[in-house]
Amino acid sequence: DSGVTQTPKHLITATGQRVTLRCSPRSGDLSVYWYQQSLDQGLQFLIQYYNGEERAKGNILERFSAQQFPDLHSELNLSSLELGDSALYFCASSDGTSLYTQYFGPGTRLTVL
Amino acid sequence: DAKTTQPNSMESNEEEPVHLPCNHSTISGTDYIHWYRQLPSQGPEYVIHGLTSNVNNRMASLAIAEDRKSSTLILHRATLRDAAVYYCILRDGTYKYIFGTGTRLKVLA
16 A cells, blocks of 8 residues: 555546546655556656646646645546546655655546547 | 666566566666556556666665666566566656556566
8 A cells, every 4th residue: 555545446437528536645745746547658647746836747638637735635637538538547646855756546547438 | 758668578487586677778867767566457666766876675676787778677586466567767857757668577376
């Protein structure tokens, strides 16, 4: 158990809909990272937040957005969903000081029908 | 972003050592070499990291070539629970990991 929690575990929705994925980092960790893992693209970095502020951006679509709240939990919002957005979404956290180790959550499996 | 190259798959017998290679010929002087693994149906898990010197921890050893253009993750005694996809990642100061396709390790009983 990494200490990172993600909800929900599974999500099934329809094209055009909007969903919110939630992540709670390990206690004390200030950084949160979001990744997408699909069969054809592998693990792709989406975005990172540090203590409430966006720090780095990867291949995140404009239809996707994220935020980190004062209690350090984070939410990834996916809108206008397409079939190709079906994937595993992982959240990871780190303490933000060591910059070395990221601890990954169990993921949310999103299925868009 | 610097890239890594790993074999798609490898096999090992249980309780034998496993050497997982990684090439990173475009590595820069400040890039750390990280290894993560992903067990089936789980998120990636940190294994080990290093910069220039060889590193050991309770999970594995990391051997880094003198020119740093390649590295090898060593599992000293593979178990069935080590069957996973192993990712070699270069990390610069931009905080993000760029995952490659990794090596799928199969451990035979």
